[in-house]
Amino acid sequence: MVKSLFKAAVASLLFAFVLLGGYSCSDDYPDDYVSESQVRRMIEEALRKNNQDFPFTLWEVVNITVNRNDWRWxxxxxxxxxxxxLPELKEDAYEVGAMLGYVFIKYENGPEVQKLLPYVHTYYAEDNVTGEVVYFTETVSAEYQLEGKSRVKFFIKDSQLARDPNAPQTYTFRIVLIW
Incomplete structure (x- = not known):
């Protein structure tokens, strides 16, 4: 029994010697060890460099008012x-960006709201001849042209393809160009 206790004691001492000897030969920050603050600094520097080389998303907002008399059939x-x-429309926005159109609508006795184009709204009215109620849908939309002179074309279309003289109103549109 003394022999096995002696072996265990020698093994324990040998293990403790190796452990203490190995730890005493090292320092707290060897060359292959990076501290947390060093990692944070490296990440911040990489982000700073990347942000200098990377173009951020840009946008421009253009408001256009179309008066009632500006509409053509x-x-x-x-x-x-x-x-x-729309001189603000450039190739970057047209080719790889986006053009978002909105129209401002003022409800009777209500607030003004901004609606994404195409704006679709259903109306009803009494037919003057038959007296029956007629339903129709009106769509307000836009298209964009880059070639030649940059322009935007706004549309009002009746679902019955009727020439409604009350359809052309003064509208304010908002175009958001993103590139």
Whole structure:
């Protein structure tokens, strides 16, 4: 029994000697060890460099008012349209960005709201001839042109393709160009 206790004591001492000897030969920050503060600094420097080389998303907001008298009737397409110059529209936004259109709508006795284009709304009215209620849907939309002169074309289209003289109103549109 003394022999086995002696072996255990020698093994324990040998293990303790190796452990203490190995720890005493090292320092707290060897060359292959990076502290948490060093990691944070490296990440911040990498982000700073990346942000200098990486173009951020840019945008421009353009408000355009189309007056009631600016709308023209297109007999072939059976729709009202109005054109407006949009010099802010550049190739970056047109080719790899986005153009978002909105229209401001003022409800009777209510607030003004901003609606994403195309704006679709259903109306009803009494037919003057038959007296029956007629339902129709009106769509307000836009398209964008880059070639030549940058422009935006706004449309008002009746679902029955009727030339409603009350459809052209003064509208304020908001175009958001993103690139």
């Amino acid at each position: 297109d007999e072939n397409a059976a729709e009202w349209y109005a054109m407006a110059d």
